[in-house]
Amino acid sequence: MNGTIFDIKECSMHDGPGVRVTVFLKGCPLRCMWCHNPEGLSREPQLMFKENRCCRCGKCRIKCNHDICQRFNRCVYACPNDCLSVSGKMIGDAELAESLLKQKNMLQFINGGVTFSGGEPLLQWEFVCAVIDRISELNIAIQTSGFAESNAYRSVVDKVDFVMQDIKIMNPEKHKLYTGVENSKILDNIDYLKKSGKKFVFRVPLIPDITDTEENLKEISKFVGGHRTELMRYNTFAGVKYPMLGMKYKLSDRESRKDDYTKYFENAVLL
């Protein structure tokens, strides 16, 4: 079975227990305005262009025979400055599993594991399950918005060792406004997670004036209770990849704030 990924990152420090390898799956049903992985939104391969390195030599315009280049009318192999790359690679479950298992000795030594992230990994839940079945000796974690059909959510959660579950906005209308989808499915899935006996943490992105309001954080706090919650500081570099994809980042003028948001929670840390 094939899936589409856009990156495999070795040595993630903040994606679960220990030092991890993170697999980024391409495609997401949400459109959070603050998303810092815009190449994770579409399921389709996308051309990424680093304009600041471009010397306008035009070599990428010369016709080539590489399969991957045809749909973009650009040759990604011709650039002397490595400006062009394709985000999105089709890969089989066996091949991905093999490359992850290559890290087994390292991961076991450092008490790390593999984390599936995205995009929204549950959009390709069958692929994720197929890979997990092949690497079950490794510690597996998933980072998810929770926006998925309940059978997809349950199938994956049941297979993993650790879940990093996002909670963004409690108010349904505001959730729809800022992420493009309603949060009822997410909250239902979280109910399952809470009862599942799995190890998990909640993750709350602190987006200035959107999610980091007192009202929202208090509501989230009430919902999560004493469960461990990680508050993710807003990354002011979140928008850097948008221009490479020809997209526009809508929150570009926000500054990260330094308030102590943990005060709203019973059991939260600021990351």
Place this chain on the structure above:
Amino acid sequence: MLKEYILNKEHYKFRREAGVVDLKDSDSIAERVCKRFEKMCALETPVILPGEKICFIRTVKNLPEIISDEEWIEIKKKHFVHESGFVSNMCPEYGEIIKDGLLKRAEFADEYGKREIAAIIDLADRYRAEAEKQGRTDIAESLVNIPRYGAANFREALQFLRILHYALWLEGSYHNTVGRFDKYMYPYLKKDMDGGIYTEDSALELLEDFFISFNKDSDLYTGVQQGDNGQSMVLGGVDENGNYVFNLLSKLCLRASKNLMMIDPKINLRVNKNTPMEIFELGSELTKAGLGFPQYSNDDIVIEGLERVGYDRRDAAEYAVAACWEFIIPGKGADIPNIGALSFPKVVNKAMYEHLMSCETFDDFEGKVYDEIAKECDSICGEIKDIWTIPSPLMKVYMPEIKYHNFGIHGTGIATATDSLYAIKKHIYEIRDIQKEELIEAVQSDFELHSELLPKLRFHTEKMGNDIDRVDNIATGLLKCFSDNLSKRKNCMGGSFRAGTGSAMYYLWHANEIGASADGRRKGEPFGTNFSPSLFAKINGPFSVIKSFTKQDFVNAVNGGPLTLEFHHSMVSDDECVKKVAALVKAYITFGGIQLQLNVVNIEKMRDAQKHPEKYPQLVVRIWGWSAYFVELDKEFQNHVIKRQEYTL
């Protein structure tokens, strides 16, 4: 505060020039060295800085020349002279001298040694008198025993070490390291702790005072750049019985370095695969601070390797780290661990220009590369004969019984050479999509000709650092060829040659020497630092780098030279991350790596510091075997550090 006083350079006001120092041409050079030392000691003005407990600073800035230009020409006609000709990168057994006192050393010293000891004692006495005059009875008391006699307590021992180290610089030797500080100093601390004289906090305070002393005169001791002064210290490591030594003092040193955030002393931590995780965690806390300390070395590899090149096991177990990374033996080794350097990329280019056209298979070609390595080793080692060093009566006092005279040769640019060879293997001999002539013309013309090959070779051919055996094994072969070649030779002092993986400044020099290379590196682009991936290689991440750079046989290439890993500061943002970094370091050691340099960097700050240097006087970066204040570096070095981050993991 003493630290602020030093950082603000307020003590510079006590400095003056030496003026004309009369040294007769008719004297022997040893006599001149001794006379200059006596004179320098006499010229020094004792100064006690506000609040300091460990004294001795330089008030006379410069050492007058003792050898004329004409004499140098004559000497160099007849002899090989290493660097400036003075003794460097040697490590006395300070612990023994601190125990004995200088008078006992004088009994066995030659006339020059006796005179220099007398000069040191005289200067110490004047310091004592000055301290009394200023009412600093604590300092005066600390100079009653030492340096004449052995130290009776921790403070005296620290003050004594300060004097001994200071005297070496004053005599003219450089890259003066301090060796296994926590091993030889701990007995003094323990005795005083047992006696209730110090708490951990007050011991730390005194230790910090001592650490600051390394930074008082260090601007006078420049190497290639400010900071390249070799004031390195070794902590941890196994003892002669194989037990791991890590005591309260080791711990306090890591803390002092982290608290002070000053570039000296540079900390090396000896570890092995049995070293407790807690120690890796303490080391990683210091890494997080961003000074580029500690540098780790692997006892399991280094001790066995040193034994193999001829060191006795007991001596090998005592190894310390020289100015940058080379392994040296305290008290017994007069090794020159950086006497020469082999440029792997130069060898590959030469073989390509001369033999590629005639080689039918890659094995043939690789054989030619190996032949060139042998020739290059002949040439490098052949030049080193009749070596001449400026006499150092003081080093003779400190190290009366020299057992080893081995020479170390760096091996530079191994990733560039490996990537180039792999590119040749793949494109010329395997998939055959590049013609031999094309490749040669492309590299020769810096890719002006056949420019379409540049992206293919540079960005779309596999590189060392991604745990690909067929690439990494080429490096293994290159290093083995180099070390096998050296191991067969004896040097002009009867010692061995040691192959290493360091580069020092050669990553710039050697890179400028050869023009472009077949890995798509363009003319003028530097190699990676030491034993590290090429600067433009697309790297999967630290796991792959660690695996690629631990496959080689370091027991046979034991001169030293670290893998450099650099982490963006956000990766080490909390205590949990510190533990994760520690686990990664231990993994590197367990996988059989020889030496690891781990840097936490903040590229945004570096870029801003280039624009606004005044805002970042304390921004520290690691260069190769030493750390420096970023804003004090030449632009070329600043840019290299920034360029390294483009592949930051």
